Amino acid sequence: MIKEMKSTEELKEAFVVMRELRPNLDEETYLEYVNEAREKGSYHLYALYEEGEIVAVIGFSPMITLYYGRSIWVYDLVTRKEDRSKGYGKALLSFVEQWAVDDNYTTIALSSGMQRYDAHRFYEEKMSYNKVSYVFKKEL
Template sequence: MKHRERLLPTVCVQSEGDIVAVIGFKPIITLYYGRFIWICDLVTDTTKRSSGYGEKLLTYVHKWAKDNGYESVALSSGLQRTDAHRFYEEKMEYDKVSYVLKKSLE
């Protein structure tokens, strides 16, 4: 079986020549979600948070997904990231729909 690593679509926001936020995402099809976009990474410089960069990046992905025929956008966020959860749920209107579970294969 062959496996090829693929680069994810990645978009960034720059301010004064510096990258201040970045998002990586990929299209996926599953039985549960159908055609959707998975947000793999959304990172904002800690000194630049609450400046609208995360909203700008997610809005871009939402538009890209809709324009390309995807039904939804999903992501996971660490349990300890309460500020991020508030942003996703209150500002970006995401719903909690599941837990993400992980098993390390050491």
Template structure:
């Protein structure tokens, strides 16, 4: 098992089938376009768990600064392939992000998780020691799409 940041277009494409399990509304072309734009404009990073060259889990994250959290890293996406869940891959990715953040002087990690994702909530709280600190609210100006937060 190898956990590392991914950068190349080939690796980003390779991550799509796993990411699609979380972001089911995204077609591959839209996913590629959004990842490229987020990397170019918003300091978005991706990391993955590789097992024998195949991606089994992937995360997207970015450093941020707000008055509420201070300097922190926001985990935008975190998903483990349904075939390899409950094997510690999500924890390895979050640990990777935590180490990435510490090495760069960021103080905390934050994320949001869809209200329906109760298993994910138990994972964050019970296995990774994350605390619920707020609700996330959203509005949309265009026709609402269903997102798998």
């Protein structure tokens, strides 16, 4: 079952999995960021449940840019470490792809850390995504 996380309790439940991808965040900061991203950036957070437990989460925002046009940016995608390679990431990304098609978005994009070789293989080989650019970052 895939379900959007809306309430504070649901968001807290999802944090257990999200912190595997975002270990720099404590629960309070995570809740603050998610709520602000929902208000300002149309952020959506969905969880995939298996036998009543969250095993994977995906966070994304619809947007319109001159480069991508009507697009979806996937900010977060993580499966619990013990549940990887079971198809949960593919199920969530496919769900977002269908969400995008249903709402007339034409592109999905994401960024993945340079060191995440397994994730890169997943995006390219299992999900047919193409590497199209580097992402540059500057801390202020």
